[in-house]
Amino acid sequence: MAAVQKLKRCALLQTGKHTASVIFLHGSGDTGQGLRAWVRDVLTQDMAFEHIRVIYPTAPARPYTPMKGGLSHVWFDRYKISCDCPEQLESIDEMCSNLGAIVQDEVQAGVPKQRIVIGGFSMGGAMALHLACRYHQDLAGVFALSSFLNKDSFVYQAVEDAARHPLPELLQCHGTADELVSHSWGEETSSLLKKAGMATTFHSFPGLGHHLCRAELELLHSWILKKLPPENSSSAGH
Template structure:
């Protein structure tokens, strides 16, 4: 996805022992006790990555990028990580997106949204394939509903027949959404 006026940073998840793979090393943002909404979050590994990714955000701020000109998001576990990072630590960015993602039922993110001092919170764009066999479409929908109930402005888009992957229509939707959140400086200064 290319933008003329936006720099895109793609951090890579580190290799770590991953419990759902019987402790084998996997490039994942955080550990999970199992791939399910019905278990506690592995907060120790989530906090570690919030700290590491927060440092990336702080580097951008030091480089002169204001938070209101940042969008943070990701695919699958990266989307869940983005929700933790934005809703708990960077509530004043322009937006957050989560593609084929979910949060655990008792996620600390829901409480963070309810207790947010920054209002309004960044808008959430969520997309999910209806045929996703790894992360249930229902889990994504339930995450969106719980975040909306907690006070977040969310939009959820289903993609019929799509498994745990991305498609062109989803990328086009994301691209136009990002351009609305981060218009070019000339459009921004013209009041659009």
């Protein structure tokens, strides 16, 4: 495997003591800074927390097959945007190593893995599922917005293999009017992960296309606080 590449990242610092972290991955063609700006535009403010650092990494530019080899900020390559095409595991695993280095940076900063959540939008959500389910099964949670896994994804087998061990809980959100990643594709991903043994929650947003919306991000904000409560809270983020 190629040497670990240090990814560019945009971090929204917590306002108090840093006791938990969220790693939020952008969709194909975007950047970490672009995703943070999009979230801020939708919410009219940053998605900020007193004790949680929010990290928006940027995927390195790479040749992307659906763009006929043109460079794009994508987490992995794929043959086409289709549920049925096989995953290009080499590019996925390379990025799992690079993103795993960010997880390790947070651990070295004093945040245990059980106090880290990872997720993303579209391709970022798929990338987060590979990272959490195949390599970092002791994270606090994983979320996937307008996202997907391919039909025979290696994630499904990893979840089955780990069925006797705790896995991070998954939050999925999807718009019913999504024309790029269909709502049925997102629902099928959730159903297959649940069948494989993962605890999943799926929320539909009527009329929403391949976009973020305020209600979705507010739901995500509440879910993150449930998974990563302040350390003095009596509730547990299991």
